[in-house]
Amino acid sequence: MIHISNWADKQKYLQEIINDYLLKNILVFQNIKKVEKIYDLLKLLAFQVGNEISLTELGNQLQISKNTLESYHDVLSNVFIIFKVEGFSKNLRKGVTKSSKWYFHDTGIRNAIIKNLNLLENRNDVGQLWENYLISEHLKKHEYQKISSNNYFWRTYDQQELDWPEEKSEKLFVYEFKWSPNKKIKISTAFKKAYQDANFEVIQRDNSLDFMT
Template sequence: MLGIDKKTVSNYIDLLYQAYVIFKLPSFNKNLRNEIKTDQKKFFYDTGVRNTIIGNLKPLEVRQDKGNLWENFLIAERLKHNAYKSSLSKGYFLRTTQQQEIDYAAEEAGIVTGFKIK
């Protein structure tokens, strides 16, 4: 859509990741081979940066992307909470073959807990 090479976009995303602007949430898969191949969702540590990049600083009550903004905020806060508590919990998202999605799945000590963010 932008007329930019995919590799260039990938390089920009990697730069944002290395600069701790965004983080990647891998998809959950019990098969480690498939886990490496599957998609990742990207989130911003700071939703203000996200809003500035997409050019939308409107108040929450008039925004069309409330769901995405809320999901980004809650997952980023969960990540921060786990870091502060030195938790060994690993975060994932889960998508079924029927395209149903669990927004956040936490795995700790072999127990998986799923969260749907609304």
């Protein structure tokens, strides 16, 4: 395991991973002809972490077909750069299920892609990073401990949202992620009524280790 204590060296190391490991080795090995397009895709996904993604919109921005875009997503998922989370709705007809969110397995790689390696106090995307970090580490925990679960996000067409509904052991758990201690969390009344047996929990800095380890 590599240990780097100097902050400038850490930034340099992350950028080398992007340039050498990702762009040269993975993409060339996967026979990607338009490397610049897949790198542009990664940047768009990095800026949209935690937001719903429209493949049609991405395709229009990158000027590539939907089939090509889906193949790029498959490549990036297969080499553990990004992963997809889909919408949840069983009892609520208002639930949005056709869209997806994309997250990065490693937030350092995400930050290096957009060339923003600033410390937390100098960032405006801390909420996005916190959500991505919690989710990726939570899924690693499940993989390591061999915990089987189905994981989603939830949003209605009238913009009610929940970060992380999770089906596990025939039960439904719902998590909201909160970085700022001043942020107020309000669980959707419609969701609580539709899923009365669900367990709700807010994940903050002081209880995040239980969620991740």
